[in-house]
Amino acid sequence: MSVVVLVGNPRPQSRTHQAAQLVAESLTGRQADRTVDLAELGAALFDPDDPRVAEAVRAVTGADLLVVASPTYKAGYTGLLKLFLDGLPSGGLAGVTAVPLMLGGHWRHSLAAELLLKPLLVELGATVPSRGLFLLDSDYTASEELEKWLKSARPQLAATVNGEAIGQAIGAVG
Numbered sequence: 001m002s003v004v005v006l007v008g009n010p011r012p013q014s015r016t017h018q019a020a021q022l023v024a025e026s027l028t029g030r031q032a033d034r035t036v037d038l039a040e041l042g043a044a045l046f047d048p049d050d051p052r053v054a055e056a057v058r059a060v061t062g063a064d065l066l067v068v069a070s071p072t073y074k075a076g077y078t079g080l081l082k083l084f085l086d087g088l089p090s091g092g093l094a095g096v097t098a099v100p101l102m103l104g105g106h107w108r109h110s111l112a113a114e115l116l117l118k119p120l121l122v123e124l125g126a127t128v129p130s131r132g133l134f135l136l137d138s139d140y141t142a143s144e145e146l147e148k149w150l151k152s153a154r155p156q157l158a159a160t161v162n163g164e165a166i167g168q169a170i171g172a173v174g
């Protein structure tokens with residue numbers, strides 16, 4: 001049973017990284033078991049035989065609950081995130097319940113998580129029961145939007161996630 005955070009930001013330890021941790025913790029009441037920060041893998045992502053990339057793929061495809069986070073760049077998710085996800089096998093996220101999360105500087109792109117990132121995760125076989133979550137980089141730590149999202153997403157995620165303990169934790173927290 002594992003809760004994993006995947007961060008597709010070219011900058012390491014970013015606000016996107018922090019927001020993803022916050023979402024995982026708010027949902028489950030504990031820290032994620034593993035965080036894959038793609039910035040730390042850098043050019044190794046071009047080498048499918050790199051052992052660190054292979055380990056990251058195992059962590060992500062083996063997650064019960066996976067928070068997939070990207071900053072909004074040019075109205076979409078980052079190329080870095082797509083590069084990593086393109087390396088997954090077809091249906092590689094089967095059995096994974098995923099949460100699409102995007103951080104941005106402006107509400108103008110607030111549907112990007114729902115309209116762009118969510119379909120990518122569904123294509124990879126993930127179960128994505130909740131609305132894609134978009135948060136502003138300026139107020140994600142105390143966001144009314146996050147509170148509203150948690151309220152609607154919690155029962156949806158608790159009902160679908162593999163791993164009874166995680167499901168119970170999601171349902172109980174909040």
Ligand SMILES: Cc1cc2nc3c(=O)[nH]c(=O)nc-3n(C[C@H](O)[C@H](O)[C@H](O)COP(=O)(O)O)c2cc1C
Nearest residue numbers: 014015016071072073074075103104105106109137
């Ligand atoms: C190259 C680049 C492109 C960006 N494009 C957008 C955009 O199209 N829409 C938007 O809302 N924010 C945009 N931003 C702002 C970032 O989404 C925002 O600063 C980011 O979420 C901050 O997260 P970070 O601290 O994790 O990098 C852009 C930022 C950069 C650096």
